[in-house]
Every structure is written in C-alpha cells, then in structure tokens.
Amino acid sequence: MAPPSPSTQRDRIVIIGAGFGGFQAAQSLAGATADVLLIDRNNYHTFVPLLYQVATAQLEPSLVAYPVRTKLRGMRNVRFLQAEVKRVDFHHKLVDLGDNLIPYDYLVVATGAAVHDYGVPGVAAHAFTLQSLREALELRNHVLQCCEQAAFITDDRERQRLMTFAIVGGGATGVELAGALAEWLRGAVRRDFSELSDWGRVMLLQAGSSLLPEFPQRLGNYTHRQLEQLGVQVSLNTKVTACSEQDVKLSDQEAIATATVVWAAGVTANPPTLAQPSHQKAKGKLALRETLQLVEHDNVYAIGDVAYFEQSGEPLSGVAPEALQQGVAVARNLRRQLAGDSPRPFRYLNKGRLAIIGGYGGVGSVLGVNFGGWLPWLMWLLVHVVYLPGYRSRLLVLLTWVQNYVMGDRALRQLSAHTDAKH
Amino acid sequence: MAPPSPSTQRDRIVIIGAGFGGFQAAQSLAGATADVLLIDRNNYHTFVPLLYQVATAQLEPSLVAYPVRTKLRGMRNVRFLQAEVKRVDFHHKLVDLGDNLIPYDYLVVATGAAVHDYGVPGVAAHAFTLQSLREALELRNHVLQCCEQAAFITDDRERQRLMTFAIVGGGATGVELAGALAEWLRGAVRRDFSELSDWGRVMLLQAGSSLLPEFPQRLGNYTHRQLEQLGVQVSLNTKVTACSEQDVKLSDQEAIATATVVWAAGVTANPPTLAQPSHQKAKGKLALRETLQLVEHDNVYAIGDVAYFEQSGEPLSGVAPEALQQGVAVARNLRRQLAGDSPRPFRYLNKGRLAIIGGYGGVGSVLGVNFGGWLPWLMWLLVHVVYLPGYRSRLLVLLTWVQNYVMGDRALRQLSAHTDAKH
Numbered sequence: 001m002a003p004p005s006p007s008t009q010r011d012r013i014v015i016i017g018a019g020f021g022g023f024q025a026a027q028s029l030a031g032a033t034a035d036v037l038l039i040d041r042n043n044y045h046t047f048v049p050l051l052y053q054v055a056t057a058q059l060e061p062s063l064v065a066y067p068v069r070t071k072l073r074g075m076r077n078v079r080f081l082q083a084e085v086k087r088v089d090f091h092h093k094l095v096d097l098g099d100n101l102i103p104y105d106y107l108v109v110a111t112g113a114a115v116h117d118y119g120v121p122g123v124a125a126h127a128f129t130l131q132s133l134r135e136a137l138e139l140r141n142h143v144l145q146c147c148e149q150a151a152f153i154t155d156d157r158e159r160q161r162l163m164t165f166a167i168v169g170g171g172a173t174g175v176e177l178a179g180a181l182a183e184w185l186r187g188a189v190r191r192d193f194s195e196l197s198d199w200g201r202v203m204l205l206q207a208g209s210s211l212l213p214e215f216p217q218r219l220g221n222y223t224h225r226q227l228e229q230l231g232v233q234v235s236l237n238t239k240v241t242a243c244s245e246q247d248v249k250l251s252d253q254e255a256i257a258t259a260t261v262v263w264a265a266g267v268t269a270n271p272p273t274l275a276q277p278s279h280q281k282a283k284g285k286l287a288l289r290e291t292l293q294l295v296e297h298d299n300v301y302a303i304g305d306v307a308y309f310e311q312s313g314e315p316l317s318g319v320a321p322e323a324l325q326q327g328v329a330v331a332r333n334l335r336r337q338l339a340g341d342s343p344r345p346f347r348y349l350n351k352g353r354l355a356i357i358g359g360y361g362g363v364g365s366v367l368g369v370n371f372g373g374w375l376p377w378l379m380w381l382l383v384h385v386v387y388l389p390g391y392r393s394r395l396l397v398l399l400t401w402v403q404n405y406v407m408g409d410r411a412l413r414q415l416s417a418h419t420d421a422k423h
Numbered sequence: 424m425a426p427p428s429p430s431t432q433r434d435r436i437v438i439i440g441a442g443f444g445g446f447q448a449a450q451s452l453a454g455a456t457a458d459v460l461l462i463d464r465n466n467y468h469t470f471v472p473l474l475y476q477v478a479t480a481q482l483e484p485s486l487v488a489y490p491v492r493t494k495l496r497g498m499r500n501v502r503f504l505q506a507e508v509k510r511v512d513f514h515h516k517l518v519d520l521g522d523n524l525i526p527y528d529y530l531v532v533a534t535g536a537a538v539h540d541y542g543v544p545g546v547a548a549h550a551f552t553l554q555s556l557r558e559a560l561e562l563r564n565h566v567l568q569c570c571e572q573a574a575f576i577t578d579d580r581e582r583q584r585l586m587t588f589a590i591v592g593g594g595a596t597g598v599e600l601a602g603a604l605a606e607w608l609r610g611a612v613r614r615d616f617s618e619l620s621d622w623g624r625v626m627l628l629q630a631g632s633s634l635l636p637e638f639p640q641r642l643g644n645y646t647h648r649q650l651e652q653l654g655v656q657v658s659l660n661t662k663v664t665a666c667s668e669q670d671v672k673l674s675d676q677e678a679i680a681t682a683t684v685v686w687a688a689g690v691t692a693n694p695p696t697l698a699q700p701s702h703q704k705a706k707g708k709l710a711l712r713e714t715l716q717l718v719e720h721d722n723v724y725a726i727g728d729v730a731y732f733e734q735s736g737e738p739l740s741g742v743a744p745e746a747l748q749q750g751v752a753v754a755r756n757l758r759r760q761l762a763g764d765s766p767r768p769f770r771y772l773n774k775g776r777l778a779i780i781g782g783y784g785g786v787g788s789v790l791g792v793n794f795g796g797w798l799p800w801l802m803w804l805l806v807h808v809v810y811l812p813g814y815r816s817r818l819l820v821l822l823t824w825v826q827n828y829v830m831g832d833r834a835l836r837q838l839s840a841h842t843d844a845k846h
Contacts, residue, residue, distance in 0.1 A: 060483055081574075144466065148466060192493060
C-alpha cells in the first residue's frame, strides 16, 4: 500500500510513562508517520536498578535520572509533556490531565508499578521504599541523619535503635540494598563517625525460605553466605506483621527496635484510573493479548510492570529488559497498524538474569549456566552501565564506581538540602 | 610559660556555623590544645559563590556541598555536630540546642547572613533567593517547571509571564545569575524546547545608577554592555516596590508580569538569638574589637557576614576571602589565648576582586588594576576551582565547565525529585 501523504491528518500516539517501556517505545517511534506524545510526571527517566546506589550514597542522583527531552531532541514527531494523568477514557479516546484533555488515536499505558504493602500496618506511613529518585534520596538522608543523631546520643538503647536498619524482602532489591548498606556502614560511615564503629547493624527479613527466589536455591544460599560475610543479619521465614517509628514487629512476636524499615517486599501494578473497567490479572496488572494490545481495545497497548504477559505458561517477572523489549515491540506493532497491517505477537528473549550482592560478589543465570562470585558482580556493573542512557552518565558512573571500590569510600556523604524526613 | 600538661581538663571551643569562616576556623584549630566542636544545621559546607551555577543547571548540587566530617577526619580534637542553635547565653557560656545545652569556654559565632528584603511586600513569600543549596535547587526546578508549562500553553500572555525572569539587584550575585540564566535560555533550554525559542526574557533590575557598585564605574558599564549582548534587559535606577505570584511592581508604577522574581538585593547579619544584648552595627552585625573578639566578651569571637569589621574606615564587604582570613586569624588568636597570650589585631589582606558575567566576560580589580574581558572571566573560574574544597569536586567542576562552555549545553536539565515549588 502507498505511504500516507504528508498532508493527511496524522494519527496521534500517546504514551503514558517514561520508564523503561514507555521511554523506549517513544524512541522506537522516531520517524513514524504519527505524532507521538510522551507524558510523565517527571521530566526525567529514572534508571531504577541503580536507585539503591543513590540511597547508599554511591551515585549522584542526576546520574540515574536522564532528562527525557534531551533524548528526544532530534525526533521531530515525538514531543514530551510533563504532567500527571488523572484518568483515561478508552471510549472517547482521551487522556485526562485534570486541566486538559488529550485526545489520542493510539495509547500505550506504561505506568509501571507501585509498592505493595500486603496490608501490613504502618508500612505506608513509616517504611522507606525505593521506587523513585525522591524515595532513594529520602532514604539516604535518613540514614545519614540517623548517624548524626546516634553520634551524639548517650543512651545506648536509642543509639542501637538509630543504627539498626531493617530491610524487608529478600528479592534482588532487598539483597542489593542490604549489601550496599552494610558496606557503607563498615566503610565511609565508620571513617566519618569514629564513635559509631561497632554500632551499625543491617537486618534482612525474608518471608520465604531462601533469598533471591527467582534464582536457583544454590545461588540463594551463596547470597546468604555472602551477605553474612558483609555483616548483614539475614532472617529467613520471617514475616513482618507491623512497623512503626519505633520498631518492626515479626510474626514470632519479636519486635526489633529500629528507626529505619525499608520495604522491598513487593510491588503491584500502577495503572491510571480508567473510566471503563478493564480486565485485570494478578496484582492489578492489565490483561493483554499476545500482541501487547489490551484484551478489549485494538488501539491500546500496555507494557512493563503495569501489564500482565505470560510466556511458556509463566508471567514475566518485572525486570527492565522485559519492558525495554516490549517498548520496541509496541513501536513495531504501532507502525504496522499505522500502515494498515495487523500487530504481531510479542516474544521475550531472556538473555539471563543477574543480581549484585556487594563485597565484589553477585549471582547470575545466563544461558542456563548458574554462577556466583566476582564474575556476575562485574557483569552486573557492566550491563547496567551499558544500558544507562547518556554517555556522560555512563562515564561518570564508571569513574564513581572505580573510586568507590578502589578507595572503599563514598564521595557523596552530604545530606540533600531537601531533608523531608519521614519520621 | 610551660605548655599545659595533657592531664589538664582541656578547654572547649564551640564554633557555630560551617560556612567559609567557621569551617576554616575549625580546620585551623586542628591539633590545638583544646576540644573543638563545630556546629551547623547541615552536615555540609556550602560553597556559596557557585550556587548560581547550581540554580542554572550548570553544576551538580553535591559539587558545591562538601561533607564537613570528611574534612575533619584526621583531626582528633575537632568534632562536628549537626544541630540547629536556638540561643546563645554568654553569661553561662552555653549554646542552647533546644534539647541540649552545650557548654563552652570559647565561642566563635560564624552564622553568616540572611536575605534582607528591605520591607518590600511579597519578597519573603514569593521571591526566590540564592543563599543555600536548597534555594538554588528550588530556583532551578522552578525555571524548568516554567519552561515545561510554557511549552504546552496556548495563551501567549501567560507564556510570556512564565518565560520572564526578573532578577532584583545589580551586585555580583544578580549579575552572575542574570548572565548564566540568559546563556541557559539561549542554549540548552532552546535546544530542549523548540517551541520556546523566542520567549525567554531575563530582566535585571538595579536600584542604583550602575551595576557592580563595588567596582569602578567603567567596569559597571562594561558589565552592562556585556549583559545586554547576552540578551539581558538591564534597568538601572529601578526600585522594586512589591512582588507577587503574578508580577513585580516597580517604583514608576510599571508592573512586569513574571512567575519568577529572584531577590539578590542584599543581606543582613544572621546572628543566633542572644540571651544578653550585644552591641550591633549596620545590618545587625555584631560589633568587634580589632582582634575579632566581641566588644563585651573576651572569650567570644565573631567572623564573616555576622560580624562588623572596619579597616581603613571602611567595613569589609562580605566576600569569602574575608571570612576565610578571619577564620585563620581567630584560630591563631584562640591558640594565643589558650597559651595565656593576648590576641592580636586582625588585618584583611585584599588580593583583589573578581566578578563573572557570562559570555566569556568578567571584570576584575586586582592590585589596583581594573580590567574587563575574558581574562577576569577565566581568573574567576580558576580562583573558585582552587578554593573549592576537595579534589574530587575540583576535578568534576573543571570537567563540567569544559563540557558546558565547549558544547554550549547543560548536562543537568532534569528536575530534582524534590519539587518544592514556591508558587
């Protein structure tokens, strides 16, 4: 068929969310015969896998936040709008921004995930989370604030409470954060606060029977040993039943006095408010066809953590490569639809899985081979620096890592000027 | 006389404020025969002269905020306490932290300056200022937010209001900020927001009859021409009578519609609350003897912007080198007092004065020679990178400048995660 002439009224594609999926979809639609509008509440793309390094004062916040407009500079058909989406109306094909209605012909919902507290009391009010740059900075500031307070306190019990850091959830985020926090307390914190040398205590509370359940048991055990070498107290089969400003309560009635509970125990889909009901799967995820279109709507796609996609009978696990590949696929399918062709099924190509622990240790499952040690640790760092957007960020992250790991120190110990303490 | 034996109860010196004066005093007291306690509300030292570069997205916030504890690591007799000082009691020799009383034998008041609004209505509520890292980030976020809003607005008047930036005060801060803001709008902002190419408007409102009144008139005129070449609209003899969310009002009844008023028109001393009255001079500054001791108290010193010091019949002008030299001098005098000797008069050695404008232009008065052009511009940059604390910060600031000036671009366009919008 003939290409649409330039004088034709062009279709408008709206993408909600500039995370891995949405940001990739926008880039993959550069030059398409449609006007693309990417909407996000922030004007930057957050590189979520490195947020734990911001929270532990390893990386500058700006290195994990890439300005969306900079990436879109050369793309004439892609625009960006910083706004909060209030509601989506599939029938009238409108995205409601509160003070503005944006019409679309095609829609990509890529709004990601939110923290899931499983109804545990106190989590929403008192626990720290690691979903956004803001949250990572809040955690960093809070840890530093705890150290500053603990350094001048005479009451040993209160000092121990301030220097106890409880992390809930033994998946990748919890493991990464526990390792990095332990390294921080042993290294830079100890150098800056000689009076706190022996007080730092990191606890990792895991409800399941092993760490990193998405990896083979052997690697979970390796992770467990590695974390204990770093000084982390790992508790398996330990459910959290409540948390407060003063402590975290466990299912065996024990209460651990702590000023810091980090909730890394799970996420749930975070779709925009929908004017019409849509078929949802586990954890509120939108139900998809295999083409990534919503079950009910030919012109609406969903990708990333907000979408439910099964492959070989298993749902995707919610990692960045899945969202990135879906972003590419959705762009390809949209181009097909614009050209009058029908969309094609998506298939995720799993290149493997890596997790970093700390102390130069990591674990990996790549091409069917499972391994723990310094090799997956190094691979994790390299993969993440390669996928980080922007040459400047890549270079500076690399330099920062070299400095951190060679010197065992942290360059970023100051508090942010914005101390929005949670407690 | 014999040196005090180690078994003697050591004197305690408390320094309030980790700005240029206080931070320097603490460092210069390393190894003294007294315990030194440095108190600041932040755990970092802010390099104030570069804040305008943070506000205009040229520098990472962390590069101008140096963690106090890191600098004090090797000093056994110097400790740091992050706290807000509520009150100082000279008679009982106590610093009151609200929940804690800190006794001192010697005190150094180095609490700096606060913005002075001269009673102009609306300034406190609506104007942006540049005294702290937090304020610099607020201004940066606000400018970016104005651009994001202006890019999607259809009302031309509102768009013009959002893209008009009024800076009040033609001293060094106002000039530096006006130049940097104009460069930013012409460069990186224009690249990211093609729809805003011709809308950016920077106004510099100066009450006096020339810019940079602390320099000879000829250099003020040079600065005026240089700023106009950068696109800044300079208004001399223009007093601001009020400002609001909507506009800034001038003494000739004119109102300029703007969403951004930056108040750089002056500062006042910011002493802690004093339990006893103390002799104060112009702008609330504490009256000193020529040894930097308070007029009333042998054991209390004041330095920097909180102190009034005259030399050759003129008060010091409130720049960083003055505070730094006073910090060194106060440490020397304290060591003399500890040894039973009497303090010596302070004398400021003026090495000259530089101001940066932008567009590779600056002005300087060094050793009696007045000059404008690229040489003082370059000297300004070099001097500030040399005085910046920390090798890492120096290196990264240098690299960032090379990148910014060579590429005419800004690497730091994203909003902070903490958007505490003032309006």
